[in-house]
Amino acid sequence: MISYRHHVVSLVAVFLALSVGVVLGGGPLSELGRDDTPVSAHTKAQQQDSRAARFGDDFATAAAPTLYAGRLQNHAVTIVTMPGADGDVVSGIAAQIESAGGSVAGTYEAKPALVSASEKSLVDTLGSQLMTHLDDDVIPADASTYDRIGQLLGVAVSGDSVSLDEASSIRQSLAGADLVKSPEQASRTALVLVVLGGKDADDAILSGLLTGLAATTTGVVVAGDTGSGMKGDLHGLRAQPVADKVATVDSADTAVGQVTTVLALARSLKVQGGSFGASGSDGAVPLG
Structure with a gap:
């Protein structure tokens, strides 16, 4: 599927070409580079693809409430954004969660240090320290560095295995x-949405x-853009x-993906x- 960025670049290119044509059209260079041939088949194909993409997004947006059938009614979702996550994508998905009858319990912003290999010592030390303040059965003692910090985040945002004060x-x-x-106001939930960013x-x-996160919550969905x-x-x-x-769901930068x-x-x-x-291996849309 062609991305919206591709559409924007194409439109900008067209407007630039038109503006340059206007400037040159009235001057001595008006006859240079004139091309009286019709629009190429390639350009027409791009325009058709663009219209098809818009139709798909428009259809998905219109059909969404029927497809959802209120399946998130009385369910809240915690959103975790990874470094570089697109705010418009996050807002778009949040709006769709509400359309499905759900709500957003809070949005947590993962900082670059959390996913930086150079900060592993910090992540490991903090995770070890935090574990000492919890009951022995909350997080396995042999959990690896990032599995452990993921579980700590999970019990803080969605688990009922720790008290509110511990969370x-x-x-x-x-x-x-x-x-x-963390958000100023947050409630613990069973569902977690992780929105990936543009930084690998x-x-x-x-x-x-x-x-x-998956070990401490009912369900986790990871959303990324088409690329x-x-x-x-x-x-x-x-x-x-x-x-x-x-x-996992790709194409979250489009309405269909959201x-x-x-x-x-x-x-x-x-x-x-x-x-x-x-590019999902289990089909385009989970309807079951």
Whole structure:
């Protein structure tokens, strides 16, 4: 599917060409480079693809409430944004969550240090310290660095295995270490949406974080843009074992992808895993 960025670049190019033509048309260079041939087949094909893409997005937006059938009614979703996540994508998905009858419990912003290999020592030390303040059975002692920090984040935003005070303490500690910025007001929920950013993260780090989140929540859905599903973070994630525990959706930079993401969230209430979107191996849309 052609991205909106491609549409914008194409439109800008057309407007620039028209403006240059106006300037040259009235001067001595008006006859230079004149091309009286009709619009090329290639340009027509691009225009048709653009119209088809808009139609798909318009259809998805209009059909979404019927497809959702209120399946997120009385369900709240916690959103975790990775570094570089597009705010418009996050807002678009949040609006679709509400259209499905759900709500957003809070948005957590993962900071670059959380997914930076050079900050592993910080992540490991903080995770070890925080574990000492929890009951022994909350997080396994042998959990790896990023699995452990993912579980800590998970119990803080959605788990019922820790008290409200313990959850608040974890959030404050993560914020103090500049690893995760928490919302001022948040309630704990069973569903977590992770929105990937434009900056590639280490596959092992991202996989560890998501493994931890999946271990402490009912369902996790990971959304990325069209490019991430082709060769970016989402593509790498789908090759990891954690792909059996979290659902992945690409093309979240389009309305079709955002609707698909919310359908995956509804599905994750009962079924975990699954690869959906333009390059998804389990089909374009999870309708079941």
